[in-house]
Amino acid sequence: MRKEESKSVTIQELKLKDIKVTLTYIKTIINSDKIQTLLVKPFFELKDISDYRSYLKSLMGIKTVSSEEEKDLQLAKGDVAIQLCGEIYLLPVQQTRVDSVNEATVETTIQGPRFAFTENLIANLNILRSRYQNPHLTVEVQTLGEMSNMDAAVIYDKTVVNSAVLDIVMKKLEEIDEPIVETTEKLQNIFTDGRRTLFPVSITTERPDRVVYNIAQGKVVIFINGSPFALIAPAVFWDFLTSMDDLYQTYWVSQFFRSLRFLGLLIGLVLPALYVGIVSYNPELLRSQLAISITASRQGVPYPSFIEVLFMLIMMELLVEASIRLPKAISSTATTVGGLILGQAATEASLVSNIMIIIVAAVAISNFSIPLNQMSYAIRIIKYVLLIFGTLYGLIGLAVGLVTLTFYLTSISSYGEPYFKIPIQRKPNELKGVTFQNGE
Known part of the structure; x- marks a missing residue:
C-alpha cells in the first residue's frame, strides 16, 4: 500500500527541563556523527540556554535563516536547521557517501560523472x-x-x-x-x-x-x-538513443553523434534483410561491378543467402553471449580470437562469402552503438523478423515489415505517453x- 509522502526529513527534539531545541535535517545526506558531536552532546553538557546559543554562534559555517524557502533549500543541500527560542540557525553537515560507490561500467561516457549507483x-x-x-x-x-x-x-x-x-x-x-x-x-x-x-x-x-x-x-x-x-x-523511443555525452558536448558535435546512432540503428535493423532481398530477388539494383563482386564472393557457397546470413548472425550472437559469460580476464581475448578463427575458417571452407563477414561485422558494430542495452536487445531480435520478411518476399517484404514495425511502435504507449513522441x-x-x- 502507498505510504505517506516522505522527504527523508527527520525532526529531532532535544529537551532538558524547560529548555527545548528542535533539529530538522534530511537523514540520507547528512553526517549523523557531526550532529551528535556538534549539537546533541553539547546541549546536554552546557545545560544553559544562553551558553548553548553562544556555542552555536561560535561554530564555523553556522548562520541564521530568514525564510522557510531558504530553510528548505539549505536542508536539501545537507544543512541541519536548529530551532532555538524562535530563532532558526543553519549548520552545514552534508556528507556524500563514496565508500561503497563504484564507477559506471554499463553506461560509460568520455566526460561526465564517473560514480554509479550502488546496491544500498x-x-x-x-x-x-x-x-x-x-x-x-x-x-x-x-x-x-x-x-x-x-x-x-x-x-x-x-x-x-x-x-x-x-x-x-x-x-x-x-x-x-x-x-x-x-x-x-x-x-x-x-x-x-x-x-x-x-x-x-x-x-x-x-x-x-x-x-x-x-x-x-x-x-x-x-x-x-x-x-x-x-x-x-x-x-x-528517442530516449534510448540519447547518451549522456550529448549534454557535455557542443550542439553540433552531439547532433552528429546522435545521427550516427540513428544510422547504426537503421543498419543493424535492415542490412541483413536488405542483403538477402537484393541478392536473391533484385540483384539488378546493384551496380554491375558490385553485383559481379558479390557473385564471385559467393561462388562455391552451397547455401542460399538466407541460410548464410542466419548462420553468421547466430554465431555472432553466440560470441556476444560468450563474452558476457566468460571471466573478464579471458572474455575479450577468447571472443576476439574465436571470431577471427571462425570467420576465416568459414570463408576458406566456402560456407559463407567474404561480403557476408563484412555485413555481419557491420551489424554487430551498429548494434553496439545504441547507448542503452534495452533498445539494443529489441533491435537484435527484430532484425530476424525483418530477415524473414526479406527472405519470403524480397525488398517488398522488407518494406512491408518496416511499415508494420512503424505502425506497431506508434500504437505503443509509455505510461500514457505516445512512444514516438519527440x-x-x-x-x-x-x-x-x-x-x-x-x-x-
Whole structure:
C-alpha cells in the first residue's frame, strides 16, 4: 500500500527541563556523527540556554535563516536547521557517501560523472540528493514483495512531475502481488508484462546524471534496495538513443553523434534483410561491378543467402553471449580470437562469402552503438523478423515489415505517453535547481 509522502526529513527534539531545541535535517545526506558531536552532546553538557546559543554562534559555517524557502533549500543541500527560542540557525553537515560507490561500467561516457549507483538504497538517495539539491525533490517509500519485503523509493520533483504518469506508477505499485521483487529489472517486467511487448517503455540506468536529468524533465524514478539500477518512467523511443555525452558536448558535435546512432540503428535493423532481398530477388539494383563482386564472393557457397546470413548472425550472437559469460580476464581475448578463427575458417571452407563477414561485422558494430542495452536487445531480435520478411518476399517484404514495425511502435504507449513522441529538450536555464557534478 502507498505510504505517506516522505522527504527523508527527520525532526529531532532535544529537551532538558524547560529548555527545548528542535533539529530538522534530511537523514540520507547528512553526517549523523557531526550532529551528535556538534549539537546533541553539547546541549546536554552546557545545560544553559544562553551558553548553548553562544556555542552555536561560535561554530564555523553556522548562520541564521530568514525564510522557510531558504530553510528548505539549505536542508536539501545537507544543512541541519536548529530551532532555538524562535530563532532558526543553519549548520552545514552534508556528507556524500563514496565508500561503497563504484564507477559506471554499463553506461560509460568520455566526460561526465564517473560514480554509479550502488546496491544500498540510502547511499543511492545520498548520491542523488548531492546532485539534485532541490527542496521539491520528493521521496515516497514503499515495501514490495510479500516474501522479500524490499524497500522501494519513488522519487520525483513535485513541481515538474507529470501527475498522470505518477498516478499510473503508483497504481501499478499498489497492484503488485508478486511474492519476490528484488531488482528494478524485475519491477520493469512486472510493469510492462514482458510477454506482450518487445520494446522497452522505461529505462534502467546506473548513472546519477541520467536520473537527475530525467527528474528535471518531470519523470518518475524508482529505486529498490539491493539493486544498483534506477527505473525511469516514462521513456519514449528517442530516449534510448540519447547518451549522456550529448549534454557535455557542443550542439553540433552531439547532433552528429546522435545521427550516427540513428544510422547504426537503421543498419543493424535492415542490412541483413536488405542483403538477402537484393541478392536473391533484385540483384539488378546493384551496380554491375558490385553485383559481379558479390557473385564471385559467393561462388562455391552451397547455401542460399538466407541460410548464410542466419548462420553468421547466430554465431555472432553466440560470441556476444560468450563474452558476457566468460571471466573478464579471458572474455575479450577468447571472443576476439574465436571470431577471427571462425570467420576465416568459414570463408576458406566456402560456407559463407567474404561480403557476408563484412555485413555481419557491420551489424554487430551498429548494434553496439545504441547507448542503452534495452533498445539494443529489441533491435537484435527484430532484425530476424525483418530477415524473414526479406527472405519470403524480397525488398517488398522488407518494406512491408518496416511499415508494420512503424505502425506497431506508434500504437505503443509509455505510461500514457505516445512512444514516438519527440521529447522537447529543456534549455539549461530551465532546469532549475539541478546540479550536474563532474567527476567525484
